[in-house]
Amino acid sequence: MPRKSDLKSANAEKYVQEIEKQEELDIRLHGEVQKVSTIRRALPQVLASTAKNLILLDLGMTIAFPTFVIPALLNAKEGLSFTATQASWFGSISFICQPLGSILSGILLEPLGRKYSMLIVNIPHIIGWLMLYSASSIFTMYAAAVIMGLGVGFMEAPIITYVGEISEPTLRGILTSYAGLFVSLGFVVTFTLGSLAHWQQAALISCLVPIVTVVAISQVPETPFWLLSRGRIEEAEKALCWLRGWVEPRAIRKELAEMIRYSEASKLKNTRPTFEKAVYANTINLDDEKEEPKIKNFENNVAISGNSKHITVNEEINEEDPGYRDYSTNMDRSAHFVNVDLNNGHQSETEKSNSKNNNTVHLEKQLTDSENGWKIILKDVVRPEMMKPLSVVILFFFFLSFSGITAMRPYLVLILKALNIPIDPYKTTGILFGVGFSATVLCMLCVKRLGKRAIALPSFLGCGISLIGLMVYSYVGNGTSSPSWVPFGFLVILQFCNGFGVSPVPWMLVSEVFPFRGRSLASGIAAAFSYILSFVAAKTCLSLITAFTLPGTFLLYGTINIIGLITLYRYMPETEGRSLEEIEEGYKSSKK
Incomplete structure (x- = not known):
């Protein structure tokens, strides 16, 4: 029986292969990604x-x-x-x-x-x-x-x-x-x-x-990690483009996607924000060693359209997790959904409205539950x-x-x-x-x-x-x-x-x-x-x-x-x- 770590490694390789397929499609639609010297x-x-x-x-x-x-x-x-x-x-x-x-x-x-x-x-x-x-x-x-x-x-x-x-x-x-x-x-x-x-x-x-x-x-x-932690995805994209050689957004798409997953996973209490956990949540069974993990249709997670490239991270959250209420921001109670336009860095108006409402609720909770917040910090x-x-x-x-x-x-x-x-x-x-x-x-x-x-x-x-x-x-x-x-x-x-x-x-x-x-x-x-x-x-x-x-x-x-x-x-x-x-x-x- 293969070890769990071996399965995770195999899953990561499959994920990278899917990324490469989408990049090939992107090249056919939009041409070669800008080459940047070391x-x-x-x-x-x-x-x-x-x-x-x-x-x-x-x-x-x-x-x-x-x-x-x-x-x-x-x-x-x-x-x-x-x-x-x-x-x-x-x-x-x-x-x-x-x-x-x-x-x-x-x-x-x-x-x-x-x-x-x-x-x-x-x-x-x-x-x-x-x-x-x-x-x-x-x-x-x-x-x-x-x-x-x-x-x-x-x-x-x-x-x-x-x-x-x-x-x-x-x-x-x-x-x-x-x-x-x-x-x-x-x-x-x-x-x-x-x-x-x-x-x-x-x-x-x-x-x-x-x-x-x-x-x-x-x-x-500013650092892309901090901007992403504040939900400022468009600014994070611009910062990463600057830091990787003043490149176009397509050149940093995969790195930004991984940053988004890691940043969002880091907000969850009792969630281990590793690459595998952040990427494969709800798409790959990491805990079952007996069953071969399966990757759902990749287009459900990374969708590329004619004029813009979107990376969608759809991660189910266990509502029984007591840390969910403390660490989730800009999230629906039943699912964690981030839709990012990596060409323009825009979110839809509906998402912006929902984000503002969720932010307001989250802020009120922080103000009324500071003692619990310090307990979380201590943990x-x-x-x-x-x-x-x-x-x-x-x-x-x-x-x-x-x-x-x-x-x-x-x-x-x-x-x-x-x-x-x-x-x-x-x-x-x-x-x-x-x-x-x-x-x-x-x-x-x-x-x-x-x-x-x-x-x-x-x-x-x-x-x-x-x-x-x-x-x-x-x-x-x-x-x-x-x-x-x-x-x-x-x-x-x-x-x-x-x-x-x-x-x-x-x-x-x-x-x-x-x-x-x-x-x-x-x-x-x-x-x-x-x-x-x-x-x-x-x-x-x-x-x-x-x-x-x-x-x-x-x-x-x-x-x-x-x-x-x-x-x-x-x-x-x-x-x-x-x-x-x-x-x-x-x-x-x-x-x-």
């Missing part, structure tokens, strides 16, 4: 990602800013001056504010959309940079750090979700690692500005980045396909935060002085950030070929070895008065491994491992944990150095890297090259 298909996705990544450029500049401000103000004799305690707060206070922004982002992302959320996030950064430029007191600098921390937290969910929903599986790994490139570039830009201008002038110049970002993001489309979060990837991501963020670089970054100049490296500490910091930038570029080039596990795991090993090497040097060889290149070499290895795999990979995972239903909230939760852990790491770094000395702190961070290597080897799956649906299904079926 470069043209990838270019709009790269452009949209670049516009989004300008936010990350600002993020990198925000994170790096305390690194050269703290040494300038620590125990300064004129003007503003930090004590050691004040310096530790300025270097970490933005991290503790970021979780609030992340949670707020997760809540507002669905009603606002990805694009408008990315536009709004630039406002606190503009305000923060201007406050730093005009700062005349420590309180003002704290306030600026708090505002920018909220902005950084708010940005995470939309930028992570955006790239996952606009990109094809073959490009997603490259585009997510491409995002990390801009964070590293932000570090380099900040230190370049800091070496050429006073820190307040550098803050004013930095204010230009979020302004340019607003202009760039206004030119790119979404505790689903295995949500909790398993969320646990892996949070673990990864813990090891990232205590891998060394995140904790030491605000105090890197001070640590370099203690290590007695034969280069100016400010120049050394700039070199290290340049190394991190180069490592991120290499990650972007290698992730598709090697996969995320092959990048992340050796990177943790490299970080652990370099930190233990720094511990040995600090304990044994730092008693001499002559400068040494040995710690510089270990720091280069540490920065390279961090930029190559430890830092970019968890954000790649956040963009792709969560199910569509609940993705925004999960992304916000993951980002919130990231910043809480980053705050703890940055705030405690100076205290650890005081309590355990610098060699002891290096040993602690090195040990955490080795533990991270072992843990992620056991629990982190490979997601490179897999579709979002395949990743979700993998977590559902996983017993880990």
